[in-house]
Amino acid sequence: MTPGPREIPYRLRWDAGGHRPGAHRSRQGDAGLAFRGHRRLVDGGDPRRLDIHASLRDPLGQWWVRTLAERRAVTVVLLADLSASMDDDTPPPRVQALAALADSLAWSAQRLGDAFGCLGADRALHRLGPWPPTRQRGCGPVLAQALQAHRRQGAQAAGIDGLLAAVAELPRQRCLVFLASDFHWPAATLGAVMDALAPHDVVPVVLWQRRDFELPARDGLAWLQDAEGHGAHLVWVRPALRLRHADRLAQARQALTERLRAWQRQPVFQIDGFDPDAFAVHFQA
The missing domain is CATH 3.40.50.410 (von Willebrand factor, type A domain)
Structure with missing residues (x-):
């Protein structure tokens, strides 16, 4: 039996836009669950979300209601x-x-x-x-x-x-x-x-x-693919080279990570x- 797809639990570090309901936080809408801010009742706020504490703190005595952001799709x-x-x-x-x-x-x-x-x-x-x-x-x-x-x-x-x-x-x-x-x-x-x-x-x-970063099993001349995409190079595989390339995969990971950090x-x-x-x-x- 072929196993089904496995979930990739992605999530956003930014507020979703658009107008279609979904699972990601946004700063839009008024009928959601996440607190977004306040709006004056006279400006069309929902009286069911009246915020007594915010209204009492207003020196002008205005009524304020909570606005709750809806979740959106991306x-x-x-x-x-x-x-x-x-x-x-x-x-x-x-x-x-x-x-x-x-x-x-x-x-x-x-x-x-x-x-x-x-x-x-x-x-x-x-x-x-x-x-x-x-x-x-x-x-x-x-x-x-x-x-x-x-x-x-x-x-x-x-x-x-x-x-x-x-x-x-x-x-x-x-x-x-x-x-x-x-x-x-x-x-x-x-x-x-x-x-x-x-x-x-x-x-x-x-x-x-992993094999892309491993040296050939036998010593001698061999073509090696550069881990950073600079083509293939003819090298002499010897014990000293094996010692320097023992962590070639880790070095390539670090190099690419540094490049993408820009x-x-x-x-x-x-x-x-x-x-x-x-x-x-x-x-x-």
Whole structure:
């Protein structure tokens, strides 16, 4: 029996806008549960929410009522890197983690009443999932299958120029964006994408595999992929190099975290597969 999607317990650090009821706090409406402020009764305040204490403190003797903010829905978007560096069939394939992430995000958004959409990109923009964002149920499994089928077709497109086109298609209103990639990008590319996403709340999801940071088992000449996306280098694998690269994965994590700190973003690392518990730690921090 195939296990169902696991919940990603995301939450916002900002007040949701829009007018559709949902699960996130906002500063709109008057019929909610969260205290937002006071309004004069003569300005249309609800007399059922009369605040006696606030009214008694008013030196002008005016009547004041409480206003209670309503909860609103938001739009959740998955931006998926489909470039050649993500195309790896060696178990566990990165696309498997990406598909599981997409399925869980769609399911989690639907449970909270949020709209969900997905755009993929390599050199071009790919609409493999629901777009524009929708509240339609059941789109998660369809999207997961489309992502895996796209990889099986062997689209070896180098580059991620399509990501900037995907960002341009995002709604104007602030969204919660999950940017899923291996982030083996040049510094200029990372800067361009993160700057373009500045109006939105971005969660960088880093899909890595431990073997990408391990040295070959045997000493000698070998091609090694740079952990920061600067291409492959021919090196002589020897004991001294093994000693320096003993914590290569930890060094790469720290380097990427430092780079993303310039945009005040904290990445969520998914090492060797999809781990929803890492998102719980991220959003509770």
